[in-house]
Amino acid sequence: MLENTAKLLTVKDINKSFGQRQVLFQVSFDIKPGRIVGLIGPNGAGKTTIMKSIAGLTSYQGEIEIDGQKVSKTHTAPLKKVGSLIETPGIYPYMSGYNNLKLYAGHTSAEDLGKIMEQTMITDFANRKAKKYSLGMKQRLGVAIAMLDHPELVILDEPMNGLDPESVHSMRQLLRGLADNGVSVLISSHILSELELVADDLVVVNHGHILFNGTKDEFFASQAAKSGHGTRILIKTGDDQKAAGILESLGFQTDHKGKHMGVYTDDQHDLNKMLQQLVMNKIEIKSVSEEKQHLEDSFIDLIKGGDK
Numbered sequence: 280m281l282e283n284t285a286k287l288l289t290v291k292d293i294n295k296s297f298g299q300r301q302v303l304f305q306v307s308f309d310i311k312p313g314r315i316v317g318l319i320g321p322n323g324a325g326k327t328t329i330m331k332s333i334a335g336l337t338s339y340q341g342e343i344e345i346d347g348q349k350v351s352k353t354h355t356a357p358l359k360k361v362g363s364l365i366e367t368p369g370i371y372p373y374m375s376g377y378n379n380l381k382l383y384a385g386h387t388s389a390e391d392l393g394k395i396m397e398q399t400m401i402t403d404f405a406n407r408k409a410k411k412y413s414l415g416m417k418q419r420l421g422v423a424i425a426m427l428d429h430p431e432l433v434i435l436d437e438p439m440n441g442l443d444p445e446s447v448h449s450m451r452q453l454l455r456g457l458a459d460n461g462v463s464v465l466i467s468s469h470i471l472s473e474l475e476l477v478a479d480d481l482v483v484v485n486h487g488h489i490l491f492n493g494t495k496d497e498f499f500a501s502q503a504a505k506s507g508h509g510t511r512i513l514i515k516t517g518d519d520q521k522a523a524g525i526l527e528s529l530g531f532q533t534d535h536k537g538k539h540m541g542v543y544t545d546d547q548h549d550l551n552k553m554l555q556q557l558v559m560n561k562i563e564i565k566s567v568s569e570e571k572q573h574l575e576d577s578f579i580d581l582i583k584g585g586d587k
Protein backbone atom coordinates (compact mmCIF):
# COMPACT_ATOMS: atom_id res chain seq x y z
CA MET A 280 0.00 0.00 0.00
CA LEU A 281 1.25 3.51 -0.80
CA GLU A 282 2.04 5.63 2.22
CA ASN A 283 -0.44 8.42 2.72
CA THR A 284 1.64 11.59 2.60
CA ALA A 285 -1.31 14.00 2.42
CA LYS A 286 -1.47 16.47 5.26
CA LEU A 287 -4.67 17.67 6.81
CA LEU A 288 -3.00 20.18 9.09
CA THR A 289 0.33 21.97 8.75
CA VAL A 290 1.53 24.18 11.60
CA LYS A 291 4.59 26.16 10.54
CA ASP A 292 6.85 28.34 12.66
CA ILE A 293 4.23 29.52 15.13
CA ASN A 294 5.37 32.07 17.69
CA LYS A 295 3.12 33.41 20.39
CA SER A 296 3.66 35.90 23.19
CA PHE A 297 1.46 37.10 26.02
CA GLY A 298 2.69 40.65 26.58
CA GLN A 299 6.48 40.48 26.88
CA ARG A 300 6.45 36.76 27.56
CA GLN A 301 6.96 34.40 24.61
CA VAL A 302 5.26 31.03 25.18
CA LEU A 303 5.52 29.35 21.74
CA PHE A 304 8.78 29.21 19.78
CA GLN A 305 8.83 28.25 16.07
CA VAL A 306 6.26 25.52 16.67
CA SER A 307 5.97 23.28 13.59
CA PHE A 308 4.29 19.91 13.06
CA ASP A 309 1.74 18.30 10.80
CA ILE A 310 -1.17 15.89 11.03
CA LYS A 311 -2.23 13.37 8.39
CA PRO A 312 -5.85 12.46 7.69
CA GLY A 313 -7.40 9.76 9.87
CA ARG A 314 -4.71 9.87 12.55
CA ILE A 315 -5.12 10.27 16.30
CA VAL A 316 -2.36 12.58 17.49
CA GLY A 317 -1.48 12.91 21.18
CA LEU A 318 -0.21 16.34 22.20
CA ILE A 319 1.84 15.93 25.35
CA GLY A 320 3.88 18.21 27.55
CA PRO A 321 4.22 19.29 31.18
CA ASN A 322 1.90 21.90 32.75
CA GLY A 323 2.36 25.26 31.09
CA ALA A 324 4.26 23.79 28.11
CA GLY A 325 1.92 25.43 25.61
CA LYS A 326 -0.52 22.66 24.66
CA THR A 327 -3.71 24.67 25.10
CA THR A 328 -2.19 27.69 23.33
CA ILE A 329 -1.25 25.48 20.36
CA MET A 330 -4.75 24.01 20.23
CA LYS A 331 -6.37 27.44 20.49
CA SER A 332 -4.17 28.74 17.66
CA ILE A 333 -5.23 25.90 15.36
CA ALA A 334 -8.90 26.32 16.27
CA GLY A 335 -8.71 30.06 15.51
CA LEU A 336 -9.36 31.02 19.14
CA THR A 337 -6.19 33.04 19.67
CA SER A 338 -3.84 35.12 17.54
CA TYR A 339 -0.31 33.97 16.61
CA GLN A 340 2.55 34.66 14.24
CA GLY A 341 3.36 32.02 11.65
CA GLU A 342 1.34 29.84 9.32
CA ILE A 343 -1.44 27.33 9.77
CA GLU A 344 -2.83 25.42 6.79
CA ILE A 345 -5.90 23.22 6.96
CA ASP A 346 -6.43 20.85 4.07
CA GLY A 347 -3.98 22.86 1.97
CA GLN A 348 -5.65 26.21 2.69
CA LYS A 349 -3.87 28.88 4.67
CA VAL A 350 -5.87 30.39 7.54
CA SER A 351 -5.72 34.15 7.89
CA LYS A 352 -7.75 36.96 9.42
CA THR A 353 -9.46 37.45 6.06
CA HIS A 354 -9.68 33.76 5.21
CA THR A 355 -11.25 31.81 8.05
CA ALA A 356 -13.21 29.34 5.87
CA PRO A 357 -10.75 26.46 6.55
CA LEU A 358 -11.63 26.70 10.26
CA LYS A 359 -15.05 25.26 9.37
CA LYS A 360 -13.28 21.92 9.02
CA VAL A 361 -12.22 22.05 12.68
CA GLY A 362 -14.34 21.10 15.69
CA SER A 363 -12.92 21.70 19.14
CA LEU A 364 -13.38 21.14 22.84
CA ILE A 365 -10.86 23.38 24.55
CA GLU A 366 -10.98 24.15 28.27
CA THR A 367 -14.52 24.18 29.68
CA PRO A 368 -17.08 23.74 26.94
CA GLY A 369 -19.46 26.68 26.56
CA ILE A 370 -22.54 24.94 27.92
CA TYR A 371 -25.66 26.78 29.07
CA PRO A 372 -26.60 25.28 32.47
CA TYR A 373 -30.34 25.98 32.36
CA MET A 374 -30.80 24.33 28.99
CA SER A 375 -30.99 20.59 28.36
CA GLY A 376 -28.03 18.85 26.74
CA TYR A 377 -30.08 18.39 23.58
CA ASN A 378 -30.99 22.08 23.39
CA ASN A 379 -27.36 23.02 23.98
CA LEU A 380 -26.38 20.79 21.12
CA LYS A 381 -29.08 22.22 18.86
CA LEU A 382 -27.89 25.72 19.65
CA TYR A 383 -24.51 24.93 18.11
CA ALA A 384 -25.90 22.57 15.47
CA GLY A 385 -25.97 24.94 12.51
CA HIS A 386 -26.91 22.86 9.48
CA THR A 387 -26.60 19.49 11.18
CA SER A 388 -29.67 17.36 10.38
CA ALA A 389 -31.82 15.84 13.13
CA GLU A 390 -30.61 12.40 11.99
CA ASP A 391 -26.95 13.41 12.35
CA LEU A 392 -27.66 14.95 15.75
CA GLY A 393 -29.13 11.63 16.88
CA LYS A 394 -26.06 9.77 15.60
CA ILE A 395 -23.66 12.12 17.39
CA MET A 396 -25.63 11.76 20.63
CA GLU A 397 -25.43 7.97 20.35
CA GLN A 398 -21.71 8.05 19.55
CA THR A 399 -20.94 10.29 22.51
CA MET A 400 -23.38 8.39 24.73
CA ILE A 401 -25.42 11.39 25.82
CA THR A 402 -28.82 10.22 24.55
CA ASP A 403 -29.92 8.87 27.95
CA PHE A 404 -29.53 12.20 29.70
CA ALA A 405 -29.97 14.57 26.74
CA ASN A 406 -33.26 15.95 28.10
CA ARG A 407 -31.87 16.75 31.55
CA LYS A 408 -30.74 20.30 32.34
CA ALA A 409 -26.98 20.64 31.84
CA LYS A 410 -26.51 22.11 35.34
CA LYS A 411 -27.32 18.65 36.69
CA TYR A 412 -24.57 17.00 34.62
CA SER A 413 -21.45 15.49 36.17
CA LEU A 414 -18.09 16.67 34.80
CA GLY A 415 -17.93 13.51 32.69
CA MET A 416 -21.37 14.18 31.17
CA LYS A 417 -20.35 17.76 30.37
CA GLN A 418 -17.17 16.45 28.74
CA ARG A 419 -19.20 14.15 26.52
CA LEU A 420 -21.59 16.95 25.58
CA GLY A 421 -18.54 19.07 24.75
CA VAL A 422 -17.18 16.35 22.47
CA ALA A 423 -20.61 16.11 20.81
CA ILE A 424 -20.50 19.87 20.12
CA ALA A 425 -16.98 19.46 18.66
CA MET A 426 -18.30 16.78 16.31
CA LEU A 427 -21.08 18.91 14.78
CA ASP A 428 -20.94 19.82 11.09
CA HIS A 429 -18.70 16.92 10.05
CA PRO A 430 -15.29 18.28 11.05
CA GLU A 431 -12.17 16.85 9.39
CA LEU A 432 -10.09 17.71 12.43
CA VAL A 433 -11.36 17.37 15.99
CA ILE A 434 -9.31 19.07 18.72
CA LEU A 435 -9.89 17.83 22.26
CA ASP A 436 -8.12 19.37 25.25
CA GLU A 437 -8.19 16.87 28.13
CA PRO A 438 -11.44 15.13 27.04
CA MET A 439 -10.84 12.24 29.46
CA ASN A 440 -11.05 14.61 32.47
CA GLY A 441 -13.72 13.47 34.89
CA LEU A 442 -14.61 10.30 32.99
CA ASP A 443 -14.93 6.98 34.81
CA PRO A 444 -12.93 4.02 33.40
CA GLU A 445 -15.88 2.72 31.37
CA SER A 446 -16.46 6.12 29.77
CA VAL A 447 -12.73 6.47 29.06
CA HIS A 448 -12.93 3.17 27.23
CA SER A 449 -15.98 4.34 25.24
CA MET A 450 -14.25 7.64 24.44
CA ARG A 451 -11.30 5.70 23.08
CA GLN A 452 -13.63 3.70 20.83
CA LEU A 453 -15.36 6.89 19.73
CA LEU A 454 -12.04 8.48 18.72
CA ARG A 455 -10.94 5.35 16.87
CA GLY A 456 -14.27 5.32 15.05
CA LEU A 457 -13.72 8.94 13.96
CA ALA A 458 -10.20 8.15 12.74
CA ASP A 459 -11.42 5.08 10.85
CA ASN A 460 -13.77 7.44 9.00
CA GLY A 461 -10.84 9.64 7.97
CA VAL A 462 -11.26 12.31 10.68
CA SER A 463 -8.04 13.43 12.39
CA VAL A 464 -8.01 13.96 16.13
CA LEU A 465 -5.60 16.13 18.11
CA ILE A 466 -5.94 15.22 21.76
CA SER A 467 -4.16 16.25 24.95
CA SER A 468 -4.36 14.32 28.18
CA HIS A 469 -2.47 14.07 31.43
CA ILE A 470 -3.30 10.38 31.48
CA LEU A 471 -0.35 9.24 29.39
CA SER A 472 -1.21 5.55 29.76
CA GLU A 473 -4.53 6.42 28.09
CA LEU A 474 -2.91 8.43 25.28
CA GLU A 475 -0.51 5.56 24.74
CA LEU A 476 -3.48 3.31 24.01
CA VAL A 477 -5.28 5.69 21.70
CA ALA A 478 -2.66 7.78 19.84
CA ASP A 479 -1.11 6.83 16.49
CA ASP A 480 1.25 9.81 16.45
CA LEU A 481 2.73 12.08 19.09
CA VAL A 482 3.68 15.73 19.33
CA VAL A 483 5.80 16.48 22.39
CA VAL A 484 6.10 20.08 23.57
CA ASN A 485 8.17 21.55 26.40
CA HIS A 486 8.62 25.24 27.30
CA GLY A 487 6.91 26.15 24.00
CA HIS A 488 9.32 24.13 21.83
CA ILE A 489 8.44 21.00 19.87
CA LEU A 490 10.72 18.16 20.97
CA PHE A 491 9.20 15.40 18.85
CA ASN A 492 6.65 14.93 16.04
CA GLY A 493 6.18 11.49 14.53
CA THR A 494 4.56 8.11 15.00
CA LYS A 495 4.33 6.51 18.43
CA ASP A 496 6.64 3.71 17.25
CA GLU A 497 9.22 6.23 16.03
CA PHE A 498 9.00 7.94 19.42
CA PHE A 499 9.77 4.75 21.33
CA ALA A 500 12.52 3.79 18.86
CA SER A 501 14.19 7.21 19.15
CA GLN A 502 14.04 7.09 22.95
CA ALA A 503 15.47 3.53 23.04
CA ALA A 504 18.30 4.60 20.69
CA LYS A 505 19.06 7.61 22.90
CA SER A 506 19.23 5.47 26.04
CA GLY A 507 22.30 3.83 24.43
CA HIS A 508 21.90 0.45 26.11
CA GLY A 509 19.35 -1.24 23.84
CA THR A 510 16.08 -2.96 24.60
CA ARG A 511 15.62 -4.58 28.00
CA ILE A 512 14.98 -8.30 27.59
CA LEU A 513 13.35 -10.05 30.51
CA ILE A 514 14.57 -13.58 31.17
CA LYS A 515 12.91 -15.76 33.77
CA THR A 516 15.08 -18.67 34.83
CA GLY A 517 15.17 -21.42 37.44
CA ASP A 518 18.12 -19.67 39.13
CA ASP A 519 18.38 -15.97 38.31
CA GLN A 520 21.37 -15.36 40.56
CA LYS A 521 23.48 -18.04 38.90
CA ALA A 522 22.23 -16.97 35.44
CA ALA A 523 23.19 -13.35 36.08
CA GLY A 524 26.68 -14.46 37.19
CA ILE A 525 27.16 -16.41 33.94
CA LEU A 526 25.97 -13.56 31.73
CA GLU A 527 28.05 -10.96 33.60
CA SER A 528 31.15 -13.16 33.19
CA LEU A 529 30.52 -13.04 29.41
CA GLY A 530 30.48 -9.24 29.56
CA PHE A 531 26.70 -8.63 29.41
CA GLN A 532 25.04 -6.14 31.73
CA THR A 533 22.19 -7.56 33.85
CA ASP A 534 19.83 -6.16 36.44
CA HIS A 535 17.02 -7.40 38.60
CA LYS A 536 13.88 -5.27 38.79
CA GLY A 537 10.60 -6.71 40.04
CA LYS A 538 10.35 -10.44 39.40
CA HIS A 539 12.62 -10.70 36.38
CA MET A 540 16.25 -10.56 35.49
CA GLY A 541 16.85 -8.10 32.66
CA VAL A 542 19.60 -7.91 30.04
CA TYR A 543 20.06 -5.09 27.55
CA THR A 544 20.60 -5.83 23.89
CA ASP A 545 19.21 -5.14 20.42
CA ASP A 546 21.39 -7.82 18.86
CA GLN A 547 19.71 -11.14 18.10
CA HIS A 548 23.14 -12.78 17.92
CA ASP A 549 24.01 -11.70 21.45
CA LEU A 550 20.66 -12.88 22.75
CA ASN A 551 21.16 -16.32 21.17
CA LYS A 552 24.64 -16.50 22.72
CA MET A 553 23.25 -15.66 26.17
CA LEU A 554 20.51 -18.26 25.97
CA GLN A 555 22.94 -20.91 24.68
CA GLN A 556 25.29 -20.25 27.58
CA LEU A 557 22.46 -20.54 30.08
CA VAL A 558 21.31 -23.84 28.57
CA MET A 559 24.89 -25.18 28.48
CA ASN A 560 25.16 -24.34 32.17
CA LYS A 561 21.93 -26.27 32.83
CA ILE A 562 19.95 -23.17 33.82
CA GLU A 563 16.25 -23.70 33.22
CA ILE A 564 14.80 -20.91 31.01
CA LYS A 565 11.17 -20.29 31.88
CA SER A 566 10.42 -17.33 29.60
CA VAL A 567 12.06 -14.66 27.45
CA SER A 568 10.26 -11.45 26.56
CA GLU A 569 10.92 -7.88 25.49
CA GLU A 570 10.14 -5.29 28.16
CA LYS A 571 7.38 -3.00 26.98
CA GLN A 572 8.25 0.67 27.10
CA HIS A 573 5.71 3.01 28.61
CA LEU A 574 4.91 6.43 27.23
CA GLU A 575 5.15 7.98 30.69
CA ASP A 576 8.76 6.80 31.26
CA SER A 577 9.93 7.70 27.74
CA PHE A 578 8.20 11.10 27.98
CA ILE A 579 9.90 11.90 31.30
CA ASP A 580 13.29 10.83 29.86
CA LEU A 581 12.77 13.12 26.86
CA ILE A 582 11.67 16.10 28.94
CA LYS A 583 14.59 15.64 31.38
CA GLY A 584 17.03 15.33 28.47
CA GLY A 585 15.70 18.57 26.97
CA ASP A 586 16.14 20.42 30.26
CA LYS A 587 19.83 19.52 30.60
Ligand SMILES: Nc1ncnc2c1ncn2[C@@H]1O[C@H](COP(=O)(O)OP(=O)(O)OP(=O)(O)O)[C@@H](O)[C@H]1O
Nearest residue numbers: 297298300302320321322323324325326327328329
Ligand atom coordinates in the same frame (compact mmCIF):
# COMPACT_ATOMS: atom_id res chain seq x y z
N1 LIG B 1 -4.20 34.37 28.61
C1 LIG B 1 -2.94 34.24 29.03
N2 LIG B 1 -2.25 35.30 29.49
C2 LIG B 1 -0.96 35.17 29.89
N3 LIG B 1 -0.28 34.01 29.89
C3 LIG B 1 -0.92 32.93 29.46
C4 LIG B 1 -2.29 32.97 29.01
N4 LIG B 1 -2.65 31.73 28.63
C5 LIG B 1 -1.57 30.93 28.84
N5 LIG B 1 -0.54 31.64 29.32
C6 LIG B 1 0.81 31.13 29.64
O1 LIG B 1 1.29 30.48 28.49
C7 LIG B 1 2.03 29.30 28.84
C8 LIG B 1 1.42 28.12 28.12
O2 LIG B 1 0.12 27.89 28.66
P1 LIG B 1 -0.84 26.72 28.14
O3 LIG B 1 -2.14 26.86 28.86
O4 LIG B 1 -0.84 26.73 26.66
O5 LIG B 1 -0.04 25.43 28.66
P2 LIG B 1 -0.55 23.93 28.76
O6 LIG B 1 0.56 23.09 28.22
O7 LIG B 1 -1.88 23.77 28.14
O8 LIG B 1 -0.64 23.73 30.34
P3 LIG B 1 -1.66 22.83 31.22
O9 LIG B 1 -1.27 21.41 30.99
O10 LIG B 1 -1.33 23.29 32.62
O11 LIG B 1 -3.04 23.15 30.80
C9 LIG B 1 1.96 29.19 30.35
O12 LIG B 1 3.15 29.71 30.88
C10 LIG B 1 0.78 30.06 30.72
O13 LIG B 1 0.97 30.64 31.97
